[in-house]
Amino acid sequence: MLNRVWLVFFVVALLSIGVQLVSGHLDVLSTSVEALFSSAKLAADISLGLIGVLSLWMGLMRIGEKAGIVGAIARVFEPLLHRLMPEVPRGHPAFGSITMNLTANVFGLDNAATPLGLKAMQDLQSLNPVKTVATNAQILFLVLNTSSVTLVPVTVFLYRAQQGATSPADVFLPILLATTASTLVGLLIVAVVQRISLLNTVVLGYGAVLLAAVVASGFYLMTLSVEAIGTVSTALGNGVLLLLIFSFVIGAGLKKVAVYDEFIEGAKAGFHQAIQLIPYLLAMLLAIGLLRASGALDYLLAVIAALVNVFGVDTRFVDALPTALMKPFSGSGARAMMLETMSHHGVDSFAGRLAAIFQGSTETTFYVLAVYFGSVGIRHGRHALACGLTADVAGMLAAIFVCYWFYG
Numbered sequence: 001m002l003n004r005v006w007l008v009f010f011v012v013a014l015l016s017i018g019v020q021l022v023s024g025h026l027d028v029l030s031t032s033v034e035a036l037f038s039s040a041k042l043a044a045d046i047s048l049g050l051i052g053v054l055s056l057w058m059g060l061m062r063i064g065e066k067a068g069i070v071g072a073i074a075r076v077f078e079p080l081l082h083r084l085m086p087e088v089p090r091g092h093p094a095f096g097s098i099t100m101n102l103t104a105n106v107f108g109l110d111n112a113a114t115p116l117g118l119k120a121m122q123d124l125q126s127l128n129p130v131k132t133v134a135t136n137a138q139i140l141f142l143v144l145n146t147s148s149v150t151l152v153p154v155t156v157f158l159y160r161a162q163q164g165a166t167s168p169a170d171v172f173l174p175i176l177l178a179t180t181a182s183t184l185v186g187l188l189i190v191a192v193v194q195r196i197s198l199l200n201t202v203v204l205g206y207g208a209v210l211l212a213a214v215v216a217s218g219f220y221l222m223t224l225s226v227e228a229i230g231t232v233s234t235a236l237g238n239g240v241l242l243l244l245i246f247s248f249v250i251g252a253g254l255k256k257v258a259v260y261d262e263f264i265e266g267a268k269a270g271f272h273q274a275i276q277l278i279p280y281l282l283a284m285l286l287a288i289g290l291l292r293a294s295g296a297l298d299y300l301l302a303v304i305a306a307l308v309n310v311f312g313v314d315t316r317f318v319d320a321l322p323t324a325l326m327k328p329f330s331g332s333g334a335r336a337m338m339l340e341t342m343s344h345h346g347v348d349s350f351a352g353r354l355a356a357i358f359q360g361s362t363e364t365t366f367y368v369l370a371v372y373f374g375s376v377g378i379r380h381g382r383h384a385l386a387c388g389l390t391a392d393v394a395g396m397l398a399a400i401f402v403c404y405w406f407y408g
Contacts, residue, residue, distance in 0.1 A: 003027035009287035016294035019043035028295065030324035035293035036286060043282035047274055050114070057115035060248055061264030063099065069244075071097035080206040084136035084187075087127065094123035098141060103240070106151050112241055117145055118273060118375045124149060125376040126396055129230065132379045136194045139384040140157060141185075142372050145390035146363045148178060151217055152229060153360035159339060160356055161349035167230055169222075172358045173401040176218050180362035189387045248292030273375050280374025284366055288329045297325055317400050319351035324358040324396045328365040335359065354403040362395040 013032070016187040020028040064070040074096035081088070081095050088094055097120035104113035124138045125131065134142075153175055161168040193200050198204075221229050225399055252259050291297065305318045320341055325333040365388040 003379075005288050009291050010216035011292040012296050013290040015286075016291075016296035016299060019299070020295055021329050025295075028293070029286065032293045035289035039285040039289035040282055042289075043278055043285050046281055047278045048122070050277065051271055051274040053112075054115045054118060054274045056110065057266035058262035058270030059120050059170045059266035060245060060268075061100075061116070062262050063092055063252045063257065064244070065096070066257045066262055067248055067255060069247055069251050070100070073099055077206070078376060079202050081251065083200065083202050084140060085193075086196075087135065088124070088137050089127075092127070093124070093304065094120055094127070097123050100244075100395035102144065105145065107240065109164070114371070115270070116370060117141075120215065120374045121376050122273070128313055128376075131377060134378050134381045134384055134396075136374060137380060138373075138378070139387065140196075141192050141386045142193070142312065142369060142384050143186040143391060144183065145372065146365045146368050146388040147179070147182040147395060151176070151214065152221060154355050156360045159335075160342070160347055162340070163342045163352075165347045171353055171360070172222060172229070173218060173405050174353075174357045174399070175281075175360035177402045178357055178399040180397050181212070181398035182362055182391045185394035186387060186391030189390045190383075192277055193383050193387065240258055240340065276377070277371060277374050280370050284370035288366060291329070292326075297322075301325060314404075316350045317403070320358060322405070323355040324362075324399070327358060328392050329367075331364045331367065334364075350403065350407055353407055354399060357399040357403055358396060361399045362392045365389060365392055369398075 012119060015094060017028050017032060061070065070093065071091070074091075074093070077099045078090060078095045081098060082090055085094075097116055101113055101116040101120050103372065104116055120141060121138060124135065128138070134293070156171065156175065157168045160171070188198070190196070221232070224232065249259055252262070301318075301321055304321060305315065308315050308318055310318075320339040323334050323341060324339050338355040338359045342352040345351040367369050369388065373379075373384075
């Protein structure tokens with residue numbers, strides 16, 4: 001699948017460059033070449049930037065496992081995760097790292113979520129009989145990450161505040177609804193493909209409790225100002241992380257574990273994993289950078305706008321589509337598109353609000369796929385990309401629907 005996707009990106013980019021040259025836009029050549037080299041630099045920068053945080057969390061997770069705390073955390077959600085990932089045996093360390101990764105995602109703690117996710121993918125890889133082909137559990141975990149619910153998208157609120165929004169946090173509930181739809185569709189599509197039964201008391205029971213917790217948290221946060229939301233979410237997230245770190249180290253110390261030695265061993269593994277990411281990130285960022293520079297995404301947007309006009313549908317959502325189309329490929333690119341839409345149409349305009357909802361409702365699927373699968377050397381993702389993109393489309397459609405519902 002990845003081989004075909006990579007080839008398609010290059011073919012589409014080539015065709016787009018050809019169209020631009022015929023139209024007289026010779027600067028596309030220099031732009032495309034620049035994109036190639038900047039992608040190479042970006043891949044190295046991202047991987048090198050991950051060395052510190054990945055080494056940190058791999059070291060801490062090793063201590064937490066020795067202390068038995070990761071296992072205790074795993075047991076809380078193990079009944080649910082075992083139903084969703086039946087090939088992962090009960091008591092396996094993957095359940096602990098998966099739980100911690102998804103928790104970090106909910107709190108929007110990117111610096112912790114990515115290394116914890118890589119640790120979870122590594123744990124799942126230990127059960128993989130064919131090391132270059134993704135297992136069902138790895139695919140489900142990746143899709144949950146590309147569509148995972150972020151309870152408080154503080155960065156989106158801050159960008160809206162910087163652009164002068166009257167109420168920067170008024171997109172909170174629409175974002176929560178859109179990202180929840182993305183996650184549910186992602187889970188459902190994987191369940192259908194992998195023939196996982198979701199209609200049982202364990203899954204439904206956990207689902208009801210988690211949904212109630214999200215709704216209750218959402219209603220509470222809606223009563224706060226944007227500054228208070230940022231303060232509460234930051235304090236809660238950082239408090240949870242510090243609690244985990246101190247409990248890992250002190251708990252391991254009480255068990256007479258050589259905490260320093262164990263941390264060093266875990267950090268070494270994190271260092272090697274970060275370096276291993278560079279080729280996989282380079283390959284994906286290279287194709288995405290060339291696709292952007294060639295103008296292919298602009299042509300796609302023009303086609304969508306033309307189709308919308310033909311069918312006589314309300315076209316206001318088209319102005320925000322650049323953010324949605326860019327999000328699966330590049331988080332920074334989508335952020336730039338969101339800010340441009342806010343600046344051009346107004347931060348409190350329909351397009352400005354919809355761009356913010358797009359930004360907060362989905363993840364950068366191709367980046368996550370390259371990082372997570374690349375960290376363990378997986379080359380054949382099977383249905384991972386299709387399921388992840390399906391969840392992205394669901395999140396985008398849900399974002400459009402709730403934006404019309406709230407602001408139409």
